[in-house]
Amino acid sequence: MQGLLAPAELEALRLSLAVAARSVVCSLPLAVLIAWVLGRGRFPGRTLFDALVHLPLVLPPVAVGYVLLVLLGARGSLGGFLARHFGIVLPFTTAGAALATAVMTFPLMVRAMRLSLESIDQGLEDAARTLGAGALDRFCSITLPLMLPGILAGAVTAFAAGLGEFGAVITFASNVPGVTRTLPLALYTAMQSPNGDALALRLAGLSFALGLLGLLAAEYLVRRVRRRLGRS
Amino acid sequence: MLRVQLSLRRGEFALEAAFDAPTPGVTALFGRSGSGKTTLVNLIAGLLSPDAGSVRLGDELLTDRATGLAVPPERRRIGYVFQDARLFPHLSVQGNLRYGERRARAAPALIGFAEVTALLGLEGLLARQPHQLSGGERQRVALGRALLARPRLLLLDEPLASLDLARREEVLPYLEALRDRLAIPMVYVSHQFEEVLRLATHLVLLEGGRVLAAGSVNALSLDARLQRVLGPDLVGAVLDGTVTHTDAAEGSAQLAVGGGTLQVSLRGVAPGTRVRLQVLARDVILATQPVQGLSVRNALPGTVCAIERDELGALVHLDVGGAMVLARITAQALDALRLRPGDAAWTLFKAISTRGHAFTLRTPRPS
Secondary structure (H helix, E strand, O other): OOOOOOHHHHHHHHHHHHHHHHHHHHHHHHHHHHHHHHHHOOOOOHHHHHHHHHHHHHOOHHHHHHHHHHHHOOOOHHHHHHHHHHOOOOOOOHHHHHHHHHHHHHHHHHHHHHHHHHOOOHHHHHHHHHOOOOHHHHHHHHHHHHHHHHHHHHHHHHHHHHHOOOHHHHHHOOOOOOOOOOHHHHHHHHHHOOOOHHHHHHHHHHHHHHHHHHHHHHHHHHHHHHHHOOOO | OEEEEEEEEEOOEEEEEEEEEOOOOEEEEEOOOOOOHHHHHHHHHOOOOOOEEEEEEOOEEEEEOOOOEEOOHHHOOEEEEOOOOOOOOOOOHHHHHHHHHHOOOOOOOOOOHHHHHHHOOOHHHOOOOHHHOOHHHHHHHHHHHHHHOOOOEEEEEOOOOOOOHHHHHHHHHHHHHHHHHHOOOEEEEEOOHHHHHHHOOEEEEEEOOEEEEEEEHHHHOOOHHHHHHHOHHHOEEEEEEEEEEEEOOOOEEEEEEOOEEEEEEOOOOOOOOEEEEEEEHHHOEEEOOOOOOOOOOEEEEEEEEEEEEEOOEEEEEEEEOOEEEEEEEOHHHHHHHOOOOOOEEEEEEOOOOOEEEEOOOOOOOOO
């Protein structure tokens, strides 16, 4: 790798992986919860809530980044509070890039999990009830393991998509080399600079390979888990 | 005693049922599909909530709409074997069996793990995943899983309905063994009278969400309301007897039933075994005097108790040494024999057309 890629490119690759991984790890529990609420909950305003969760899919990423900046920026209401009381500053940081990525990929994750939740026969949960399992027990021992294919698929898809998140990241976390300059941002920078064509091409190829690898890995994992559950 | 008194309305369907199920004992909820059998067991399990009514098991009230009491299913200790087994696909057979056991530690053990696997023939299946099992094996695992959760009552919702005839025969003996050895109270949903005959001590006949008749299987086999549901081919007195002699070579046995002795086709039973059998009314021949030179193995003197005339002819109720037997004869035969209640008549039926099944659990007398 060292020979193939320049240090700056390697840095962008490392950052992309780190940002995507952090975004997935941090949003995973919340995504499972939201998927469960949307899949099993019956409450007024569920449709609106559903639409809100899926909004980043259809919004311009720049708009999402901008909203985050307004909310969490140094002068934003929430951002100011976090900075004053906890010393947490998100804009222009790697954590901020991960947050922007998480918001953008969240609907993808929730969607995959919810689909697999809805394919679970609720009769199995009834059976668990008659065997003495309470609500939390049922969720942990039956629902969650049976959702696993969806959780894995959601996580890997979100990770692969997160590697390439551009608009929200550059708007909220800016384009700081070594801090928030992930692969797509490095690619954009290369395109803007004279003589950057070869570099841009290599970075584009790298993004392409990573994305493909991610999707194949998701498919492979889901198949393996399904086979274990006896559903082909 | 399980005491049920429930009403529930769902759109067009209205359930309005009250019955007592003696414990120990096996109570069959019997009726055509759509009669409300499954709804009723779901209400007993607590998976459904009634509009009005109550469910009481022994001294404990489990559901009572009047006070708003509803013990959740997970705290009722009522086992449930579903029609479709509902094994957990992500757990092995062993994992499925242990699921309820692990959550029932505080309750008194009904039967141990080794005993369940031996009783249900599951030793060789423990490491398998549910999708590697046959339909019959799946139901046996579901049965074992429910038993290991240490239930006070076992609900079985047509556990054999999804199986073909051969598989049914594979599972039925296990259910019989359960009834005779564990004496766990069961509520058994079925629309197959054969299963009721083999398993149940009591019967609750349901139609359109209402209880049409309830009582012991023996008593209801003489009841016209059950006969209408069964259809003419399955009408026949259900008798309980004890094996006195066996003839292994012929595959037949002699039974003491009431005050008389019957010869029936029956294999693999020892003298002393209690046996349940049904003498189909259409297989019974009546004679006003003793007949000789017939191949018929059973010819018993009896007394005519009642005669029901219907569109098919007549159904004659006879007291044969204390046991009631039904005979279906044509209107012409009835007229020719000039039978009247109180008359003596010989009751003849072939040993070969009467199948018995070992049935150890005694029908408890209603208290």
